[in-house]
Amino acid sequence: MKNLKSVAIVLVSFLSFSWMGFNFSKINLSKDRKLSDVLIELNDSPKSHYRPNAAKEQIERGKELVFNGRTVGPDGKMSPFISKYFACTSCHNQVQEDPNITQFDPQARLLHAEKNNLKFLPATTFWGMYNRESWYNDDYVLKYGDLVIPANKSLEEATQLCAKVCSSGRYLEDWELEAILAYYASIQLTIGDLNLTDEELNKLQSEGKKEDKIKLLKSKYALKSPATFPKNPTNKIEGYSGLVGDPTNGKRLYELSCQACHQAGGVSPILLDNAKVTFQKFKRNLDKNSYYNIYDIVVHGTYADKGKPRYMPLYPEERMSPQQIEDLRAYIEQEAK
Known part of the structure; x- marks a missing residue:
């Protein structure tokens, strides 16, 4: 009887700790395991865009839509282009582009792009975007207004906004959106991408509250892609105060971005080659409001309209810094001589 009482006390204690959110079981933390699966195992709330069991065929359709803008649909017919002017890859890389995935350092990203033969693009990579918790953040409301409100907390709505407005295209059919979400899921973060230390792995495997383990995992990557819209320098001829351009770095920007x-x-x-006349055109327009003014075009971009559906997206400071703009200018001025 005494033994049964002891067992009951232990069982009640265990259930109490479990109810309080403690975790006693080992977690599968293999490097190739999808991050979302681990978070859900720890009782994190699944997001509406989570697609853990997508079929390979659906993922492949999503990939083709992202890269080519169209694919063969479930009815066996080729779908119309999402946009006649852009594909997702026009503005978004599909692989890791930030060496440190907790930070947004445009110069570190530029050097990483050069090393890995990547484009230096204005919009965030799709790699790991599935694991974020907000989109069209911060100053994007200045460009798109109320359109970003539903898109800010919904990857589905963010994708539709990009397809219709940013791509000068159309809204996705349900099956197309499902396919793209499945593709996002296939290029999400894995445990290996988080570069967890031995100490952090031990914490995740030891006794402790699940919410603390979720917090630890989410501290290892960015939950949002920030967007701060820069301003033009007060005087375009003088440029940004206190910044001196580096033409060597500007060459990287010209080749990998422009x-x-x-x-x-x-x-x-509009073709930008390496001819002297091209650089001289940039230089002549330095203090003018034109497409050849590097400050206006980088900081503000252009807007799509019926007569000009192809437009220039702007670069937030987190994607191209004022220092990098000065570097680009220095390269242009060097080549214009």
Whole structure:
């Protein structure tokens, strides 16, 4: 009887601790395990866009939509282009682009892009976007107004906003959206991407509250992509106060950013080559409000309209810093001589 009483006390204690959110079981933390699966195992609330059991065929359709803008649908027919002018890859990389995935350092990203043969694009990578918790953050409301309100906390709505407005295209059919969400899920973060230390792995496997373990995991990557819209320098001829441009770094920006779109067969019909006359055109327009003014075009971009559906997206400071703009200017001025 005494033994049964002891067992009952132990059982009640265990259930009490479990009810309080403590975790006693070992977690599968293999490097290739999807982060969302681990978070859900720890009782994190699944987001509406989570698609843990997507079929390979659906993922492949989503990938084709992202890269090509169309695919063969469930009815066996080729779908119409989402946009006649852009694909998702026009503005978004599909692989890791920030060396430290908790930070947004545009210079570190630029050097990483050069090393890994990536484009230096204005919008965030799709890699790991599935694991974030907000989109179209911060100053994007200045460009898109109330359109960003439903998109801010919904990856589904953010994707639709990008397809219709940012791509100068159309809203996605339900099956297309499902396919793209499945593709996002396939390129989400894994445990190996978090670079957990031995101490952190031990904490995740030891006794402790599940909410603390969720907090630890989410501290290892960015939950949002920040967007701060920069301002033009007060005097365009003088440039940003206190900043001196580096033409060597400017060359990287010109080749990996400007020429990523402005090349033969690229997104833009305006070609930017390496001819002296091209750089001289930039230099002549330095203090003017024109498409060839590097401050206006980087800081503000252009807007799509019926007569010009292809437009130039702006670069938030987290994607191209004022220092980098000065570097780009220094390279242009060097090549214009």
